Amino acid sequence: MAHFALTAVGKDRPGIVAAVTGVLVEHQCNLEDTSMSILRGHFAMMLVVAGPDVLNPAALEDAVVQSTGAYDLVVAVRRIDDDVPDSPEGDAWTVAVYGADRPGIVHQVTALLADAGVNVTDLTTRVIGDAARPVYAMVLEVTLPPGVAPDEVAARLDAEAASLGVECSLHPSEADIL
Amino acid sequence: MPVRPVLRLPEPVLKRVAEPVKEIDEEALALAQDLLDTMRASPACVGLAAPQIGVGLRAFSVNVTGHKKAESCHGEFVLFNPEVLLAHGPLVAREGCMSVPDLTGDVARAGRLVVRGLTPEGAERVLQVDAFEARAVQHEIDHLDGLLFLDRVTSADAVFKRRVYR
Numbered sequence: 001m002a003h004f005a006l007t008a009v010g011k012d013r014p015g016i017v018a019a020v021t022g023v024l025v026e027h028q029c030n031l032e033d034t035s036m037s038i039l040r041g042h043f044a045m046m047l048v049v050a051g052p053d054v055l056n057p058a059a060l061e062d063a064v065v066q067s068t069g070a071y072d073l074v075v076a077v078r079r080i081d082d083d084v085p086d087s088p089e090g091d092a093w094t095v096a097v098y099g100a101d102r103p104g105i106v107h108q109v110t111a112l113l114a115d116a117g118v119n120v121t122d123l124t125t126r127v128i129g130d131a132a133r134p135v136y137a138m139v140l141e142v143t144l145p146p147g148v149a150p151d152e153v154a155a156r157l158d159a160e161a162a163s164l165g166v167e168c169s170l171h172p173s174e175a176d177i178l
Numbered sequence: 179m180p181v182r183p184v185l186r187l188p189e190p191v192l193k194r195v196a197e198p199v200k201e202i203d204e205e206a207l208a209l210a211q212d213l214l215d216t217m218r219a220s221p222a223c224v225g226l227a228a229p230q231i232g233v234g235l236r237a238f239s240v241n242v243t244g245h246k247k248a249e250s251c252h253g254e255f256v257l258f259n260p261e262v263l264l265a266h267g268p269l270v271a272r273e274g275c276m277s278v279p280d281l282t283g284d285v286a287r288a289g290r291l292v293v294r295g296l297t298p299e300g301a302e303r304v305l306q307v308d309a310f311e312a313r314a315v316q317h318e319i320d321h322l323d324g325l326l327f328l329d330r331v332t333s334a335d336a337v338f339k340r341r342v343y344r
Contacts, residue, residue: 141338175272175282178225178317
């Protein structure tokens with residue numbers, strides 16, 4: 001078995017998932033991890049699939065484009081490592097950032113986190129509110145490695161948020177195993 | 179009494195509605211003991227329902243002693259045929275389950291609960307639980323109805339990969 005990363009983006013309408021996954025079934029591919037959502041009216045699909053060793057990623061990409069022509073999707077398929085890298089060690093925390101939209105919020109916040117050795121495991125941003133006063137909201141799931149003090153990260157985030165003119169909070173998101 | 183293996187998805191018993199305990203006989207007492215033994219043997223485990231150890235009967239154990247989110251705490255207990263009499267104040271928090279490895283999810287649960295059941299000694303017991311103990315009790319009662327936290331997650335966004343399985 002080989003592994004492939006597939007992305008497809010197109011104007012949202014019913015049938016996109018069925019059309020793309022139909023091609024994958026025809027090529028004996030099995031969906032492993034996927035994430036799909038609507039981004040500003042466009043349906044965005046990210047899939048990691050397992051398929052036959054002989055499957056050529058460029059040929060699969062062509063087949064998806066051909067079979068889903070009616071949906072006008074932007075498609076990319078690449079071969080990826082078969083090994084699953086170890087997930088980073090540490091505690092799960094959530095960072096929420098929101099405020100008036102301006103360029104550089106994501107970059108500034110994530111650069112700070114990277115500098116502190118904090119790993120981003122999930123990130124979603126949305127522009128909310130009315131068009132006249134848009135509010136930018138970002139939620140990050142992060143892993144704080146052992147030895148990194150949450151208070152210090154929170155203090156640095158607060159300072160950064162103040163300079164960006166946005167609100168920011170850091171709170172633990174470790175699950176309770178019941 | 180034995181520590182039993184904790185079953186995981188897709189084990190069918192986890193998705194079946196469990197049967198009431200008809201009488202507190204030796205079998206029921208052995209089940210209570212196995213729940214406690216298995217819970218004690220599993221690090222960080224605060225509750226266990228009979229279907230998780232392969233028994234389709236309405237019984238669970240809970241022990242939230244020492245948990246930082248616990249407010250009410252009734253220590254270690256087993257209840258047969260639990261019934262929720264009152265529930266209010268939904269709160270969302272992240273849960274995982276020994277029977278659902280690799281994933282966690284945000285689930286809304288009542289913050290206060292009154293629950294009635296039978297103890298292994300055969301006495302009717304009414305417990306008022308809140309905060310984390312209320313969450314644990316609701317999670318275990320869900321197991322008795324064939325429901326996992328995945329059946330309760332607040333949205334598709336609310337399911338997360340668990341990094342380490344303890």
